[in-house]
Amino acid sequence: MAGRTGRGRPTIAQIAQRTGVSAGAVSYALNGRPGVSDETRARILAVAKELGWAPSAAARALRGGGTATVGLVITREPAMLGIEPFFMTFVAGIEEVLSDRGYALLLQVTPDPDREAKTYREWWSANRVDGIFLTDLAIDDPRLDILEDIGLPAVVVGEPAYARDFAAVGSDDAGAARAAMRRIAELGHRRVAHVAGPESFVHTRVRSAAMLEIGAELGMDVVAEVNTDYSLQAGVTACEDLLARDEPPTAILFDNDLTAVGAVRAATARGVRVPDDLSILAWDDSPLCQLSDPPLSALRRDILAYGEDAARTLLRLVDGDGVTQSVRTSTATLVERGSLGRAPRA
Template identity: 70%
Template sequence: MAMRKPPSRPTIAEIAKQSGVSAGAVSYALNGRPGVSDETRKRILEVAREVGWVPSTAARALRGGGTATLGLVITREPDVLGIEPFFMSFVAGIEKVISARGYALLLQVTPDPERELQTYREWWSARRVDGIFVTDLAIDDQRLPIINEIGLPVVVVGDPAFSDGLPAVGSDDAAAANAAMERLAELGHKRVAHIAGPERFVHTHVRSDAMARAGERLGIQVVAEVNTDYSVAAGTAACHQLLDGANPPTAMVFDNDLTAIGAVRAATGRGVEVPGQLSVLAWDDSPLCELTVPALSALSRDVSAYGADAATMLLNVVNGSAEVKSVRSSVARLVDRGTLGPAPR
């Protein structure tokens, strides 16, 4: 059986032939350069669309025109990332913005921060991306000065106060933590635990500090903080650990929905009623929160809009906008679905 020959890519010469103009005129039109009339440019672009012509990113990069590609490296264990709702929604928001502008997203998952930095160096030296998103901002983040040194256009996804002067899109986690503690105070809770993400992350510290300050103001004791990897298993283990302690909390606040789901399963599995004996509140609402029994109360934010804001900012950075200001995006609101209740007597 004869091998099928793959279809050839449309060329400038073919577009020129169908448009009845020279190859040079097609080049001017497709690259937005002067040298052809508006009517001719319109005809050439129409023919290019009909034949499905797209620019070669490699050739475009060699001409200094960029690659029309943005990069995102996520440093996570693949098993955890595979069921993490946050990044799925975040990437969806990015795609919504960049695809409309003719850009693509290059996504890579790495096991450790050093490999993440190496990826940035490789991408930039090979001209594979025009700019990058940096997520999971850490305290004294060593990536930021290196990215600055490389000269790679970047938007930091995290608190602008910790972005080392780089443009950033951040969520007001302190305000959300205050809202959570105020609601728990209204319900009469005096002992609250915080089941957080990795200790190195900026948002872990911001949330923890805000909860502690709110607790002092409201008369609530934060009896424990447990750092996790955001997995269901980690949430299950944290719940068992806290309930087995000498001074168990009456409410638990989780930094993501997966750990909260694990905790609800652990609590109900050992006969602890949620919310009758234990209140549970998740951060980063997702459809998973509505599938649990009972449905999870959550600090809900529009993660897709968060990604869209980051994408809009990075496109502005890449395209040399005169002034790019860091912004706070995606303020969370408390959605009470059924896992918050009065403190047990």
């Protein structure tokens, strides 16, 4: 057939180039959504047919049918994922919504970001899923280019301001970071460190910027930002390195629970008392926080509801209910336990 590329189904970008319209207009036309004229829609559908666009692609959105499956690729070491609390709870929230609709979740775990990107194209080309969740949003994330190209319904789990035109479900990370810093300041701390995830992640950037901004207002010094892979050992190493400084921090904010647990272990091994000598604050508040000794203070957010919101948003997109607005979940709240105390006296 004329115009075929030989690489599977034609892309949104190819149809847009042939018709001389935007990729967004092509997506609207193929998915039966308003936003294009009848004449433009007819032209787009004609070119799509000529290029070999699978007829079921538009019909899926119009009928709410298709595979009744949505996908999630998590780029993590598989062994680590088994003890990383966030994703297990997040997936449970997704399943709460999917099960009510008779949908299944296709989950793939890979340590390779390139493999994740290839998976999206493979799922789309084989019609394996009706939509996907995109997590761990990065600055200038190349995966967004892929999603724009293939036109598969997708929800970005992350800060809406960085999600381009995609629907997004995000929590107020900046607000939570500011609230944590205010409480740390009230307890007399002036030297604070931030143990975060990968530097490229949007939520790392957002939390760090908020900490620096409010720290300057409160007369606090964010003495270091340490980027990690969220693992237990990374928390141990980060804490050891920070405590070895000539002027170590008196409080450390961790971007997940597992690294915070590792920090308690490292501090205890060095004879540093938590919270008398060092305050530790975790993010997410999984059961790990209460099992720690001392129990970890944490920024608690409802991760189950986070997953539910993401699933509802994606299913609305799959159903073709029109443009779905981004959702901002509530700001995390501070739960104080035994790891957060007053700053030690000089």
